[in-house]
Amino acid sequence: MGKGAGAKQARRARRSAVAExxxxxxxxxxxxxxxxxxxxxxxxxxxxEIAVARPFEGLAGECELVALREFVPSATVKLQLAKDAKRPVTLGTVLPLASAALVRQDEDESAFVGLQVQTRSLDISRDVARSILWAQEAKPGDVLSLVNQDDEVGERLQDVLVADAPFEVEVHEDFAWWLAPDAEPTGEVALSLERANAAIMPTQRIGDAAYWTLAGDKAYLRWVRPEPEEQLLNALSRLGAAGTLNLGEGSKFAGSFRAHGLLVPVWDLDAESHSREWEKPVAELGERLADALEDKPLTSDERRVRDGLIGRQVTIR
Incomplete structure (x- = not known):
């Protein structure tokens, strides 16, 4: 056998090979x-090392956590800890100076942990859990700038939170919740607050993990879905082929992106409509999606729609 044939066989073997x-x-x-x-x-x-694909899997608030981590500007959630807590802990999207956690110097010694933070590990669930545990031992006035990453072993959110506890998100118009009542910001905190408030985009939660956002003269709906990607894609394809994938007049399906192991469909919306006007259409679309999550082969039209949906997907962390 000549060298050319041997090389071809080797290339063919490499193309068909499966890693260990x-x-x-x-x-x-x-x-x-x-x-x-x-x-x-x-x-x-x-x-x-491979990043944890679904860091919030197993938590009742998984979809909401993905939204708060990736695109909701200002929101808080009062956490229910699985163990006795020294002080209450509130999860916030962003903290002053992008800190990982802080403890207020107020009567309750309220603790806050940030979700949109710089991470050192490949598991945001472990990083946020470490912030929570740090907040239980910190002194009033202490600030954790960055989660200490000594090793890859440690508790995760699934270990420190009540996994099936309701995840009640409160969306805010600004970042005034950073401060204790009657407190006045000073120095870097005041500057950080001013910049954060200036950059915030109006956002409203109009359904479970479904968020309306106004960005300049454009409005969007981003909806984090819990279903496995293939099943959800098939359901979206069925609705698309039937002409029922939109939210009514003034809306258009724009595409989807992946974040932390979940698929997030996106719709363009009429910016002139108030956010609350989309609540009913979103609920009705949710019912149509539930009906379309059936386990049967796609038709040829539905497969063509599915190919188009896949072509409009992107992946973000």
Whole structure:
């Protein structure tokens, strides 16, 4: 056998090979980077650690946590801790100076932990849990700028929260909740508050993990869905083929993105309509989606719609 034939066979073997961990090198990397496995975690000498694909899986608030982490500007949730707590803890989207956690110098010694923070590990669930545990031991006035990352072992949100507890989100128009009642911001905190308030986009929660946002002269609905991606894509395809994927007049399906293991469909909305006008259409679309989550093959029209939906997907952390 000549060298040319041998080289061809070797290339063919490499193309069909499956990595030791069971991942085809030509498939998308499970880390969510959008690259093929062979160009990402499967590359020789490449990244060896894989980020947790669904860091909030198993929590009743998984979809809400994804929304608060990725695109809701100002919101808080009072957390229900699984163990006796020294002080109450509130989860916030962003804290002053993008801190990971802080303890107020007020009567209750209220503790706050941030979700939109710089992380050192590949598991945001573990980082936020560490912030919660830090807040139980910190002194009033203490601020945690960045989560200490000594190792990859430690409790996660699934360990420190009541997993099935209601996750009640309160959306705010600004970041006044950073401050204790009657407190006046000073120094860097005052500057950070001013900048944060100036950059905030009007946002309203109009359904479970469904958020309306006004960005300049455009309005959007972003809806974090809990279903497995393939099942949800098929349901969206069925609605798209039937012409019922929109939210009524003044709306258009724009596409979807992946975040922390979940799919987030997005709709363009009429910016002239008040956010509350979309509550009923969202609820009705939710009912149509529930009916479309059936386990049967797609028709040829539905497959064509599905191909178009896939072409409009992106992945973010």
């Amino acid at each position: 961990d069971g991942i085809n090198p030509r498939q998308a990397c499970p880390c969510g980077s959008g690259k093929r496995y062979k160009a990402c975690h499967g590359a020789p000498g490449g990244v060896t």
